[in-house]
Amino acid sequence: MEVLRTPIVAPAITCALMAATVWAGSALAQPDSAANADEAEIRAAVEALIDDFLNFRAIRPFAPELSLEEAYRWQDETVEILRPTFGEVVGYKTGGHNPGPTSPYFPPGGIRAQMLSGMFVSNGASVRVDEMGAGSFLEADFAFRVGSESINEARTDLEILAGLDAFVPFAEVPDPTAAPDDNAMARAVVGNMTSRIALAGDPVPIEPTEEWLARLNNMEYAVLDENSSVIERRSMADWYRPIDVVRWLRDHLQAYGKQLEPGQLLSLGNLGINRPFFDGTTRGETYTSNRYQVEYYGLRADGEPATVTINLIR
Numbered sequence: 001m002e003v004l005r006t007p008i009v010a011p012a013i014t015c016a017l018m019a020a021t022v023w024a025g026s027a028l029a030q031p032d033s034a035a036n037a038d039e040a041e042i043r044a045a046v047e048a049l050i051d052d053f054l055n056f057r058a059i060r061p062f063a064p065e066l067s068l069e070e071a072y073r074w075q076d077e078t079v080e081i082l083r084p085t086f087g088e089v090v091g092y093k094t095g096g097h098n099p100g101p102t103s104p105y106f107p108p109g110g111i112r113a114q115m116l117s118g119m120f121v122s123n124g125a126s127v128r129v130d131e132m133g134a135g136s137f138l139e140a141d142f143a144f145r146v147g148s149e150s151i152n153e154a155r156t157d158l159e160i161l162a163g164l165d166a167f168v169p170f171a172e173v174p175d176p177t178a179a180p181d182d183n184a185m186a187r188a189v190v191g192n193m194t195s196r197i198a199l200a201g202d203p204v205p206i207e208p209t210e211e212w213l214a215r216l217n218n219m220e221y222a223v224l225d226e227n228s229s230v231i232e233r234r235s236m237a238d239w240y241r242p243i244d245v246v247r248w249l250r251d252h253l254q255a256y257g258k259q260l261e262p263g264q265l266l267s268l269g270n271l272g273i274n275r276p277f278f279d280g281t282t283r284g285e286t287y288t289s290n291r292y293q294v295e296y297y298g299l300r301a302d303g304e305p306a307t308v309t310i311n312l313i314r
Helices: 010-028 033-054 068-086 157-162 184-190 210-217 242-255
Strands: 089-095 111-116 126-128 137-146 164-174 195-200 220-224 230-235 265-267 291-297 306-313
Touching (some): 033 068, 089 137, 137 220, 137 291, 157 242, 210 242
Antiparallel strands (some): 089 111, 137 265, 220 291
16 A cells, blocks of 8 residues: 655755746846846745645745736746746646636635646655644545547537546645635646645546536446545535536646647545535535545446545554
């Protein structure tokens, strides 16, 4: 069984920050000295945010006042700094599309971030609870896998579905542990939604048919513990339409000059069964079980649920 341990990251962080500062300084330098000073101040705040995150500290307040467009530009800088530690971009995630109140830290309409290869651990891996940040939580989610570049030009629901080749069980452990901050929305975007750990189950092939659209729109799912007891069960019919979220994510990426590529994963946002590790958060009842298994029903040809599992060591 894979056991996830806190990485020793400080030396790698220092080298990564130095390299990224040199790269970003040359790429983003402006002729005006005031603009250069602003860039330097923002970069220093971004580097401090990343240093806090990688060293499992509460992220300090983020001082720079940025437009949403600027915040996503600096998210790209964050990803460049994280790459030596977390690897290459392997997909994207989004949130804020479910009905009712979403996170107050998300921009209106939704937020998106970039998933890096080093964030992924094996399905069934064990997470040490005492190494998680105070605000960390378990998130049931799911993803699609991009199957064709045609998704970048797709217009109808069926055309978008044709650009995907698999449903992927997906769960993660975000870690938004942070000090109170009036500028938390910019911090969430720049900080790449503080994604730390992700797990993917076995892909389920899908087909571009009306029947599959209906199946996805009405999919039922649940979280179970180590005793196979159901923690909570829900239906996608009460949550969001998956293809609508794929369209939003695709369009948002294109607005920033990014195209989807075959093989990338698209995580569409939480399924309403988040559970925090510790007391003192607003994310639901503290999770005290030792397994967090997400099951998705009615998708596999053999009738068995698709699954993804996080084991917990306390």
